[in-house]
Amino acid sequence: xxxxxxxxxxxxxxxxxxxxxxxxxxxxxxxxxxxxxxxxxxxxxxxxxxxxxxxxxxxxxxxxxxxxxxxxxxxxxxxxxxxxxxxxxxxxxxxxxxxxxxxxxxxxxxxxxxxxxxxxxxxxxxxxxxxxxxxxxxxxxxxxxxxxxxxxxxxxxxxxxxxxxxxxxxxxxxxxxxxxxxxxxxxxxxxxxxxxxxxxxxxxxxxxxxxxxxxxxxxxxxxxxxxxxxxxxxxxxxxxxxxxxxxxxxxxx
Amino acid sequence: xxxxxxxxxxxxxxxxxxxxxxxxxxxxxxxxxxxxxxxxxxxxxxxxxxxxxxxxxxxxxxxxxxxxxxxxxxxxxxxxxxxxxxxxxxxxxxxxxxxxxxxxxxxxxxxxxxxxxxxxxxxxxxxxxxxxxxxxxxxxxxxxxxxxxxxxxxxxxxxxxxxxxxxxxxxxxxxxxxxxxxxxxxxxxxxxxxxxxxxxxxxxxxxxxxxxxxxxxxxxxxxxxxxxxxxxxxxxxxxxxxxxxxxxxxxxx
Numbered sequence: 001x002x003x004x005x006x007x008x009x010x011x012x013x014x015x016x017x018x019x020x021x022x023x024x025x026x027x028x029x030x031x032x033x034x035x036x037x038x039x040x041x042x043x044x045x046x047x048x049x050x051x052x053x054x055x056x057x058x059x060x061x062x063x064x065x066x067x068x069x070x071x072x073x074x075x076x077x078x079x080x081x082x083x084x085x086x087x088x089x090x091x092x093x094x095x096x097x098x099x100x101x102x103x104x105x106x107x108x109x110x111x112x113x114x115x116x117x118x119x120x121x122x123x124x125x126x127x128x129x130x131x132x133x134x135x136x137x138x139x140x141x142x143x144x145x146x147x148x149x150x151x152x153x154x155x156x157x158x159x160x161x162x163x164x165x166x167x168x169x170x171x172x173x174x175x176x177x178x179x180x181x182x183x184x185x186x187x188x189x190x191x192x193x194x195x196x197x198x199x200x201x202x203x204x205x206x207x208x209x210x211x212x213x214x215x216x217x218x219x220x221x222x223x224x225x226x227x228x229x230x231x232x233x234x235x236x237x238x239x240x241x242x243x244x245x246x247x248x249x250x251x252x253x
Numbered sequence: 254x255x256x257x258x259x260x261x262x263x264x265x266x267x268x269x270x271x272x273x274x275x276x277x278x279x280x281x282x283x284x285x286x287x288x289x290x291x292x293x294x295x296x297x298x299x300x301x302x303x304x305x306x307x308x309x310x311x312x313x314x315x316x317x318x319x320x321x322x323x324x325x326x327x328x329x330x331x332x333x334x335x336x337x338x339x340x341x342x343x344x345x346x347x348x349x350x351x352x353x354x355x356x357x358x359x360x361x362x363x364x365x366x367x368x369x370x371x372x373x374x375x376x377x378x379x380x381x382x383x384x385x386x387x388x389x390x391x392x393x394x395x396x397x398x399x400x401x402x403x404x405x406x407x408x409x410x411x412x413x414x415x416x417x418x419x420x421x422x423x424x425x426x427x428x429x430x431x432x433x434x435x436x437x438x439x440x441x442x443x444x445x446x447x448x449x450x451x452x453x454x455x456x457x458x459x460x461x462x463x464x465x466x467x468x469x470x471x472x473x474x475x476x477x478x479x480x481x482x483x484x485x486x487x488x489x490x491x492x493x494x495x496x497x498x499x500x501x502x503x504x505x506x
Contacts, residue, residue, distance in 0.1 A: 011378040059376050082374055090374040121335055121343040123312050125264040129378050181435065 001066045004077065005097045005247075006046075011088040012057040013128045013238065019051045027052075027061075027089060034084040035067055038077075042068045049103045049110070049245040053197070055237030057129060059113075060092070060244040064103040109174065109192055109246035112199040115239045116207075117184040126183060131239035137210030139178070144216045145209040146176045146187070149202060149223070156226030158202055159195030160234065169195055169226065176202065188243075203235035254319045257330065258350045258500075259299075264341040265310040266381045266491065272304045280305075280314075280342060287337040288320055291330075295321045302356045302363070302498040306450070308490030310382060312366075313345070313497040317356040362427065362445055362499035367456040368492045370437040371463075379436060384492035390463030392431070397469045398462040399429045399440075402455060402476070409479035411455050412448030413487060422448055422479065429455065441496075456488035 008031065016024035020032070028046060036043040048063040072080065074094035081091045115130040122132040149158075156169040175190040187206065189199050205222075208214035214231075222230050261284065269277035273285070281299060289296040301316040325333065327347040334344045368383040375385040402411075409422040428443040440459065442452050458475075461467035467484075475483050 009374075009376040009378075011380075013378075057378055078374075087380055088377045090377045092374055092376075121262075121331075121345055123262040123345075124341045124343045125262075125266075125310055125382050127264075127340055 001099050002070060003064055003066050003097050003099050003101055004074065004094050005062055005064050005101060005103060006077075006091060007093040008058065008061050008063065009090050009092055010058050010061070011128070012052060012055050014088060015054065017052055017054045017056070018048055018061070027058075028063075030086060030089055031063070031081070034081050035065065037084055038072075038080055039068045044068065047103050049107045050242075052242050053237055056240045056242065057238075058242040061242050062103050062107070062245040062247075064097065064101055103245075106247050107193075107245050108248070109190060110194065111243040111246070112189045112194070113241045113243045114187040114189070114199060114203045114235060115181075115184070115241070116186065116203075118210075119184075123183070128238055129241075130183065131235060133207060133211075135211060137207070138212065139210070141216060142206050142210040143178055145206055145214075145219045146178060148216060148220050149173060149176050149205075153223045154226045155195055155198055155223075156228055157222035157230040158198050158205060158232060159228070160197035160201065161228060171195065171198075178206075197234055200235045200237065200240060201232050203239070204233040207235065208233065254352050255323060256317055256319050256350050256352050256354055257327065257347050258315055258317050258354060258356060259330075259344060260346040261311065261314050261316065262343050262345055263311050263314070264381070265305065265308050267341060268307065270305055270307045270309065271301055271314070280311075281316075283339060283342055284316070284334070287334050288318065290337055291325075291333055292321045297321065300356050302360045303495075305495050306490055309493045309495065310491075311495040313364075314495050315356050315360070315498040315500075317350065317354055356498075359500050360446075360498050361501070362443060363447065364496040364499070365442045365447070365452045366494045366496045367440040367442070367452060367488060368434075368437070368494070369439065369456075369460075372437075376436075381491055382494075383436065384488060386460060386464075388464060390460070391465065392463070394469060395459050395463040396431055398459055398467075398472045399431060401469060401473050402426060402429050402458075406476045407479045408448055408451055408476075409481055410475035410483040411451050411458060411485060412481070413450035413454065414481060424448065424451075431459075450487055453488045453490065453493060454485050456492070457486040460488065461486065 010027050015027050018027045020026050020029045031046055032043055044065050044067050046063045046065045077094045078091045117130050117132050118137050120134040150173050152172045154170050173191045177188045179186050187203055263280050268280050271280045273279050273282045284299055285296055297318050297320050299316045299318045330347045331344045370383050370385050371390045373387040403426050405425045407423050426444045430441045432439050440456055
């Protein structure tokens, strides 16, 4: 087989998330349909590094695929797929990988970014990709809380239920940083893996700290005392991007 | 009368420009309708600093208005208008001004920005607000050409016909600068005033220079020999923002 790893960006606004589901538009469905048109009707299954929820965007989602068509170079795949895909999905890169590469199991790190406009009203062209926060935020306290959340912890209090409780909610958060940008700031979260809705709940927690609703001590307590029913709010999906999936050593760029 | 100067941002994607026209959605029409609902059916005319074309965005368009309702503070106007306006128009600021203030005649300077992604393919959430250029660009040459265009010149070769030729096409371009940003770069144009389609044609000229289609000398020649029928292409509207209108002295920030 020829296996390809494909980096894809999408505007999640008009998708019910990554994963195929009946009667709803998904990113996976659109991409598999484009491959099918290029493979004489044979529909390959694509395997993402993970799902993204309804409304969440991606700058660098990665999937692997074994298409039945063999005479296309990586660049030809990229161009042909972009010619067929809708405007809210773009293939950024295609590369050939070993036959045992797996987009999900071989991922060693993921980076998410959550974009925030910390004052109202927000210029309207940002409304699909950035959260408008209607009040000022205490930057120093948010940074303190972000630092407290970094490292290896049980993140149960910062995840949401998806079926049975996950047996092991201990994860390593390599970085949780606030970065100013021309339209406000973004939260950068880098980890070996994330629990369900964890980035949006980390963001929600930091916004509660920034707005004075939650103390940095309370954040530390939530790490010490794992509690799925914690008071933490989940930030809405439209500010979140799956930014990059890393497959190299954990200390690469 | 109470006169207000209002700063407004809009996502121009779904408008046929600023100006009211029959059977087409315009920014001016939407804003006048919102005022009408707040003024017991009396529809005030709003006076913009200038028009923007179909598909062009604004971060800081300014208009003045004399609404018949007298008991609203500037903040109350802003909140009430934003409550009625569609999501692609946001009132950013309302301030009371002298009764002889005029949004168009008192403007001393305007700043436009044109956003460019200089490689293909572009992340899709940028597709409404940034031009995707399918090849690399010669940054040094583009900067040389931008510098040559700054200053006081006859810009006929960089404008488009709108009815009769403008008698005087001499304008001062205070700045024409390239600024890198996280998603590529933007062109910043500051002038006392601009001819029809001038910013989009300045952008088109710089992109032709960056792509090797036009020399810096040819740009200088087009300034020296005004020619409405010049070869300059007009960049598409969706990358362009009316960024700010200045009413202070020309040397203010």
